[in-house]
Amino acid sequence: MNFQVYNRDICVGDIRVIGVSSSSLLMVGDAETIQLAATFDTPAESLIIGPFVPLSPDA
């Protein structure tokens, strides 16, 4: 693959962000490689209706 980049003027006025969270990245600059991964588990069995049972204790 042939990949040619010409970086011309980038001039940003205002960046307003409420939150950067859970291994997110906000960057003003250049990077060679960026690798992001996220798993987010909300299965049906994680909704527990009934008397409160403590989760398995920390080992």
Next chain:
Amino acid sequence: MIAMLQRIACVDHIKVDSVSFSSIFQIGDSEQICGISRAIAVQREAEIFYTNEGSFGAYPIFSEAIPFEPMTESLNGSTQNLNPVLKVRNIGIMGASSSSVVHIGNSRHISMEARVKHIRQLLPRRNHVD
């Protein structure tokens, strides 16, 4: 070390209200960033909190491999920075949390990972509708 001439980040004004839970606010270049965040998010209908509960080992989400496809195609690339300045007048961030990164400047290799397990515990319903 850096193969190509990289650009300079120029930020006139930045305001970050809060940086929490192993987050980083970096001004300047870096070589490698590796951020990992693990969380068990429990919501209960009643205000009950057991201090010693919650084990990452009990849930496979925290140990399963996240497949990542390596790049096999050969890349013929060139970058020309005709304007070597990245200009930003103002940045406002309320919060950075849970191993996140706010970075002003260049880097080489960035790898970020988040694993979140949600659990909701509700009280028994009195009039349950099927």
